[in-house]
Amino acid sequence: MFSNTTKLSILGALILLPYSSLFAQLPIDGFYPKKGDLTIAPGYTFKTYDEYYVVKNTVELGEDTETSIFSFYTQYAISNRFSATVTLPYISTEKESDPSSKQNDLQDLGLYIKSLIIKKDFKNSSKISLGAATGITFPLSNYKEGGIISIGNQATSFDGEAIIHYETSFKVFAEASLGYSLRDNKDYDIPNALLYSFKVGYLHQLFYAHAKLDIQDSTSGLDIGTDEFGLKNSTLTEQGLDGALPETKVGYTNLSFTIYVPIYKNTLGLSANYSSTLDGRNFSKETAYGVGIVYNLNIIK
Numbered sequence: 001m002f003s004n005t006t007k008l009s010i011l012g013a014l015i016l017l018p019y020s021s022l023f024a025q026l027p028i029d030g031f032y033p034k035k036g037d038l039t040i041a042p043g044y045t046f047k048t049y050d051e052y053y054v055v056k057n058t059v060e061l062g063e064d065t066e067t068s069i070f071s072f073y074t075q076y077a078i079s080n081r082f083s084a085t086v087t088l089p090y091i092s093t094e095k096e097s098d099p100s101s102k103q104n105d106l107q108d109l110g111l112y113i114k115s116l117i118i119k120k121d122f123k124n125s126s127k128i129s130l131g132a133a134t135g136i137t138f139p140l141s142n143y144k145e146g147g148i149i150s151i152g153n154q155a156t157s158f159d160g161e162a163i164i165h166y167e168t169s170f171k172v173f174a175e176a177s178l179g180y181s182l183r184d185n186k187d188y189d190i191p192n193a194l195l196y197s198f199k200v201g202y203l204h205q206l207f208y209a210h211a212k213l214d215i216q217d218s219t220s221g222l223d224i225g226t227d228e229f230g231l232k233n234s235t236l237t238e239q240g241l242d243g244a245l246p247e248t249k250v251g252y253t254n255l256s257f258t259i260y261v262p263i264y265k266n267t268l269g270l271s272a273n274y275s276s277t278l279d280g281r282n283f284s285k286e287t288a289y290g291v292g293i294v295y296n297l298n299i300i301k
Helices: 004-015 227-234
Strands: 037-054 057-077 082-095 098-106 108-121 127-139 156-167 172-184 193-203 208-218 251-264 268-281 287-298
Touching: 037 268, 156 193
Parallel strands: none
Antiparallel strands: 037 057, 037 287, 057 082, 082 098, 082 108, 108 127, 127 156, 156 172, 172 193, 193 208, 208 251, 251 268, 268 287
């Protein structure tokens, strides 16, 4: 059965999902580490796509766009109820047939606080908890935000999320979250977004696994190919024809699978994941593969 420290290792594995400038889900879950627990988790993700959702219809682009993401994640438990999380990705992306299209740089630094609001233990050893998180992300480099081959939208985002988590006595668990992302960019009207996620998983002494559905729905924005989109592009000649892309109404449904295996006591473990876009709106139809190392310790023992 998993100890609190092992659960902390799992938390790191949960975070190492395919990281993208447009995948805005908060790197937060329904597990709560104990005071003094520290997790450090570097990871690598490779994703590719050759189709794009123009509004809701897929269009074949005729070539692959490939992205490598080197992500850094750390979490520290301030108390048994509060934890702080920091994330930072370095992203490199390019069209397969055009190396000159390559964009690479540090993307957005993420700072988050998570709190356990209430927890209930039942007589049959199952449990349920409600938590909340808030955070901010902001660009850490002057990357280009207006092009198709872009690593982000240069927006400062203020995010909030509520998480409900239920765990059975035989360690199958289910989790759901609802969040909102408020975004600001001095040059573009970046749409705000509603964020949803649903997760089911299993904790075992020798491994951990889960399946997760991430959903984003922009609350406003332009659709590619509309007259309004074309008019907006015509006023952004400096950025070129793809200049209005940061203002598009972006939606997606993404399915991912993650597995985690401890390799040295409860201190060191490895995670692997696979992710695929099931549906989208003004978004790339992506497939991604990721691996990560999870290291944890308690620094106040």
